[in-house]
Amino acid sequence: MNRKRHIETSCVQAGWNPKNGEPRVLPIYQSTTFKYDTSEEMGKLFDLEKEGYFYTRLQNPTNDCVAAKIAELEGGVAAMLTSSGQAASFYSVFNICEAGDHFVTTSQIYGGTYNLFGVTMKKLGIDSTFVDENSDEEEISAAFRPNTKALFAETISNPTLAVLDIEKFARIAHEHGVPLIVDNTFATPINCRPFEFGADIVIHSTTKYMDGHATSVGGAIVDSGNFDWEKYGDKYKGLTEPDPSYHGLAYTRAFGKKAYITKATAQLMRDLGSIPSPHNAFLLNLGLETLHLRMLRHCENAQKVAEYLKGNPKVAWINYSGLPYDRYHALAQKQFDGGRSCGVVTFGLKGGRDVSIKFMDNLKLCVIATHVADCRTCVLHPASHTHRQLTDEQLLEAGIQPDLIRFSVGIENAEDIIADIDQALKA
Numbered sequence: 001m002n003r004k005r006h007i008e009t010s011c012v013q014a015g016w017n018p019k020n021g022e023p024r025v026l027p028i029y030q031s032t033t034f035k036y037d038t039s040e041e042m043g044k045l046f047d048l049e050k051e052g053y054f055y056t057r058l059q060n061p062t063n064d065c066v067a068a069k070i071a072e073l074e075g076g077v078a079a080m081l082t083s084s085g086q087a088a089s090f091y092s093v094f095n096i097c098e099a100g101d102h103f104v105t106t107s108q109i110y111g112g113t114y115n116l117f118g119v120t121m122k123k124l125g126i127d128s129t130f131v132d133e134n135s136d137e138e139e140i141s142a143a144f145r146p147n148t149k150a151l152f153a154e155t156i157s158n159p160t161l162a163v164l165d166i167e168k169f170a171r172i173a174h175e176h177g178v179p180l181i182v183d184n185t186f187a188t189p190i191n192c193r194p195f196e197f198g199a200d201i202v203i204h205s206t207t208k209y210m211d212g213h214a215t216s217v218g219g220a221i222v223d224s225g226n227f228d229w230e231k232y233g234d235k236y237k238g239l240t241e242p243d244p245s246y247h248g249l250a251y252t253r254a255f256g257k258k259a260y261i262t263k264a265t266a267q268l269m270r271d272l273g274s275i276p277s278p279h280n281a282f283l284l285n286l287g288l289e290t291l292h293l294r295m296l297r298h299c300e301n302a303q304k305v306a307e308y309l310k311g312n313p314k315v316a317w318i319n320y321s322g323l324p325y326d327r328y329h330a331l332a333q334k335q336f337d338g339g340r341s342c343g344v345v346t347f348g349l350k351g352g353r354d355v356s357i358k359f360m361d362n363l364k365l366c367v368i369a370t371h372v373a374d375c376r377t378c379v380l381h382p383a384s385h386t387h388r389q390l391t392d393e394q395l396l397e398a399g400i401q402p403d404l405i406r407f408s409v410g411i412e413n414a415e416d417i418i419a420d421i422d423q424a425l426k427a
């Protein structure tokens with residue numbers, strides 16, 4: 001644990017530490033380039049003899065400050081920002097996998113990640129096996145091969161709200177000598193820090209709660225610094241052996257615990273360029289300053305909405321780990337601060353798909369939006385929207401019930417949200 005102060009203080013203060021006379025608020029370095037006095041100085045940056053900024057595709061001071069804040073929130077040693085959560089998922093695996101390699105992932109993951117892993121990365125020659133995260137350890141272990149390089153999962157899955165047993169997954173990953181990568185988007189470090197349960201790398205779609213105001217698409221990757229790449233050097237040659245595209249330098253030897261993030265920055269960001277704009281990083285930082293306050297309200301409101309839905313006879317079923325009879329309640333109590341998970345509740349209505357659609361059309365305060373986890377309550381029906389190309393059978397295979405309503409509870413007054421649900425159910 002690298003934490004020295006409470007997480008609320010880190011939300012507000014971490015990252016930007018102004019010197020005497022400098023702006024109190026993180027400045028937006030909206031500049032692609034950085035000026036040097038002599039050609040020799042600039043040369044030293046390229047030779048890695050000196051540290052400094054030269055081009056924003058590689059690094060930018062605003063972005064770096066926000067990444068440092070997220071690293072502190074997660075209790076990691078280093079972090080980087082990406083232009084989207086998708087870029088973060090891709091980089092997190094691609095940083096340690098190449099053509100001919102394989103990784104294991106749970107099937108309970110975000111639809112975009114499912115497609116990235118199951119289709120697009122396969123085209124690059126990187127194979128993956130999907131496992132049910134609730135299978136027993138032997139069954140999950142059976143998916144590993146000699147060329148397996150990582151295990152990937154989500155703390156709380158979007159949209160099925162399965163809660164990951166992080167300790168179990170860390171144990172399986174480490175028994176096979178690979179890192180556990182966890183997408184912690186829905187829980188946020190306010191509710192859960194996966195490193196405390198043995199995860200090695202954490203990624204985020206910062207588009208969701210971290211930004212919190214639905215202004216900027218973005219992502220982040222954080223390294224715990226705990227995985228011993230050199231112990232499994234044959235597997236992670238990209239980190240442990242000289243990189244010909246980077247001055248013949250071996251990342252683990254040159255950068256120690258920061259090897260993984262340095263490689264992702266110096267190699268992947270350099271070559272693929274999915275950097276966020278400094279302005280978006282600035283907006284993300286504003287969001288992070290109130291993350292601790294908003295998450296409490298999101299969870300408090302979601303708990304009230306879940307309890308209301310549970311008691312309504314028109315509701316067929318509901319998933320929310322804050323409910324005592326939820327299948328993930330005990331795990332949520334163990335892994336999440338105060339048992340708080342996130343502000344998203346999923347449920348189905350009696351009468352199925354058509355009734356669900358009608359209910360959503362009758363909502364007034366809670367709007368239909370292809371978004372989740374921001375301050376305004378919003379709602380989505382995956383079968384009609386994000387997953388509309390799938391048949392009911394295919395939906396069930398993906399773990400999504402055709403009548404599933406993904407209800408993202410915002411930070412408005414809970415009574416107003418419930419009143420809107422109530423009128424829409426009656427209509």
Ligand SMILES: *Cc1c(COP(=O)(O)O)cnc(C)c1O
Pocket residue numbers: 084085086087089110112113154158183185186204205206207208217218219
């Ligand atoms: C939205 C989301 C992503 C993808 O992030 P983008 O910022 O939309 O690219 C990845 N994982 C989870 C859990 C998400 O909710």
